[in-house]
Amino acid sequence: MSSLSPMFAAASPEALFSALDSAASHIMYQVIYFEMTEINSILSIFSRAPKSRYSAGNRMFANPWAFALRTSGSLQRRALRSIMTMGDSVEGPVGQPGRDAVSNASRKGDQSRQRILDAALIEFGAAGFKSATTRRIAERANTTLPPLNYYFGSKEGLYRACAAEIVERFERANHDAVAAARRTIEAASGPEEARGALKTLMAASVELILGNETYGLGSGIIARELAEPGPAFDIFYDRLWLPGIERNARLISRIKSEPEVSAESRVQSILLVSSIPSFHTRRIVAQKAMGWSAIGAAELALVTKTLHLQIDRI
Template structure:
């Protein structure tokens, strides 16, 4: 007599056939393009090439899928910049817990590394899909933004803010240092959200290895401009 497959075996097979990730990839793209309200569950399933019921099976409902996309985005960011992020956060934690303090030379080197990593990531076509999703969340924040902010952005911003504070010789918790930190981050993000303008202005047809190298070089220039308030950069 043939033994019927167990429920657990069936569930494992379902999890391993890639359906969940197909839905996440489709949702990341479509939600970024059209927003939560602009995408029907049927359209999500069609784009993923899966059964409509798979959304409820894996995520409960469309909102559950939308929030899961935020967690998936964090996972992808960790894969792409996880090593550099760990270096920064570990060194920051070491300094905060009584270890060797970070001086201006080290702070500048770490910030340059962070900037180069961000610019390399933004030059990649994969990041375009991520940014569209996050731009919508910036305009109308939901629980998904809270997840990405708490899970990835906030710890990194705190560390970068600390490094900026060292360079400007000011308390990193002050309003001015916070704004200076956001200004630095914004100067990096423009190389993704302003891609069309950059291509037109630079007369580039694409962003290949040589263009990425040129863009990466901007990181050091941006960080070099961070100096104590009132001090000339010339």
């Protein structure tokens, strides 16, 4: 919990309304631009206060929500109503008023953040980091600039978050194949086991890059970072490209029974790793040259088989 919490804990419900002022306009954007721990702290204090404190003039109120709505300003009332639609009712009991509100707000916040990321992947992929605008990204995400700045801090922060999102999608899609390759390497398996693990990795890469929209969504950003390294290059290199090169190089070296990874094995790994993204980038040329109207299951199988034949020749 942040350093603001002790201040809230010592404050009366009436004094807490002023603290809500800075967050009220943000809450109305469907995302609570205030630390969730602080919102929870405020609401918990409301629920613990004696009933005698929930009074205004000669009126007594059954719970802190009713008191808050009666004694706050219009902006605060709109903020409080936004919270209450996600949690406890004004008329109902207030056992733990912050829990449902914060839980639902957190889910809505996650959804809002993901919408912005998905929109940014498209905009940055199409226009590049320099030309894409945060305003256009916000419009595509059906939101406004404050949520974008809240979650990502800046345009560069959003761009780097897009790179991290692409890497995480790759990691999820290739998890089983990578885990199997890692076990093969760590177990000091023989050449044929290493060959099988490398084939599995390449088959998974073909499916992900050529047969899955996940790669297509981020391919524009990846292509631009390869052509002109920018703010996301280090994320791709450190978390995606270099680990893939080193993993494949170790498997190739194992296939060749080398005492240690040679420069030749590392070059072979780079060629393998880069061949599939290059095929994707030039898929229009490939389709025309092969007479393919599209790349479907049969075409993916042929690409995979050809890569496996290359691995058999190692």
